[in-house]
Amino acid sequence: MTNQLFTPITLGNCHLPNRIVMAPLTRMRAPDNIPTDLMVEYYRQRATAGLIITEATPITPMGIGYPATPGIYNQQQIDGWQKVTKAVHDQDGRIFLQLWHVGRISHPDFHQGELPVAPTAIAAKGQAVTPTGMQAFVVPRALATEELPTVVEQYRQAAENALAAGFDGVEIHGANGYLLDQFLRDGTNQRTDDFGGSIENRCRLLLQVAEAVIAVCGAGRVGLRLSPSGTFNDMSDSNPEALFSYLLAQLSPLDLAYLHLVDALEGDIRHGAKVVELALLRQAYQGKLIVCGGYDAARAELAIASGLTDAVAFGELYIANPDLVARFQANAPLNTPDPSTYYGGDEKGYTDYPVMAA
Ligand SMILES: Cc1cc2nc3c(=O)[nH]c(=O)nc-3n(C[C@H](O)[C@H](O)[C@H](O)COP(=O)(O)O)c2cc1C
DSSP: OOOGGGSOEEETTEEESSSEEEOOOOOOOOGGGOOOHHHHHHHHHTTTSSEEEEEEEESSGGGOOSTTOOOSSSHHHHHHHHHHHHHHHHTTOOEEEEEEOOTTSSOGGGTTTOOOEESSSOOOSSEEEETTEEEEOOOOEEOOGGGHHHHHHHHHHHHHHHHHTTOSEEEEEOOTTSHHHHHHOTTTOOOOSTTSSSHHHHHHHHHHHHHHHHHHHOGGGEEEEEOTTOOTTTOOOSOHHHHHHHHHHHHGGGOOSEEEEEOOOHHHHHTTOOOOOHHHHHHHOOSOEEEESSOOHHHHHHHHHTTSOSEEEESHHHHHOTTHHHHHHHTOOOOOOOGGGSSSOSSTTTTOOOOOOO
16 A cells, blocks of 8 residues: 555645545435435535535536425525535535436426427436435426537536535536536537537537536636546447547637546446546546546555545545544545435434444
């Protein structure tokens, strides 16, 4: 072990005392889409992370696709998140908000019967998680070209709201088959306007969103998450290597705080993913990288030591180990996460995982 994880690093405006990042984790415990006091406690418990990235947070009601996900588009939500950021800052932590629009991964039940929106009217295979249970995805409504400036404005406003709520920055969710990823890939984007067709056109919306969010926050407070090898939410692309090489070349000069890459996961490989190698992405991008996906401390050390990444995010391990940094440092055993309590519910499997005995 080399202890790379415990060396400090600067990501944009943020100085991290270690390279252990809490990955964004949807937990569906925010009734009426408003952050709760239980969420304050959950994030407070995890404040020793080098950086916390919050659960994906809808930027507009149309961006909602799962029950009880906390938004960032009204004052009650800003007030709720303010308690979260204060709790984390009181513990000397740092926290970014993940900005989310689900696009087609939703259901009319979330939108008073209106159709979810997407680049193109193509239904995802699979089922939406709705307040009344699982229901088949519907064919979404294709966004008109004239509507796209409104979408960009919703990201911009959400970033402004996030700063008002005291966040240290925002992470644009460009991964996992949600709206911005749907625009990137030709499996979901078959538009014939300036936002579809060529790779350049498919990257346009995401780059416009990045620019708008940077204008509000400054680049040093903006991260971006991508999943170049992802198949989750029925995603596919004819040439992800070309797509992401182009996109990363466009992103490099933006000088973001970081780029956050989800590695090919076991499920992606099972679903026939065209894997884009991390080494290729590292070369294509000039800036700080966080990677995520199936890492433990040893693999994370290796990834940093070999120069493949600058920091590593941990998802499921952070669900079960609020004191993950201390446990890694002590080489202590880890709590085992319980998937039955990942989504929805109360403090069980949320704020009741024990810290190490003193
Ligand atoms: C319960 C759960 C919720 C998740 N929610 C989000 C999310 O809101 N946003 C996101 O980008 N990824 C989300 N992910 C993906 C994780 O951030 C991470 O990429 C994934 O769990 C792989 O990392 P790991 O092997 O360290 O868990 C979620 C994963 C899990 C298990």
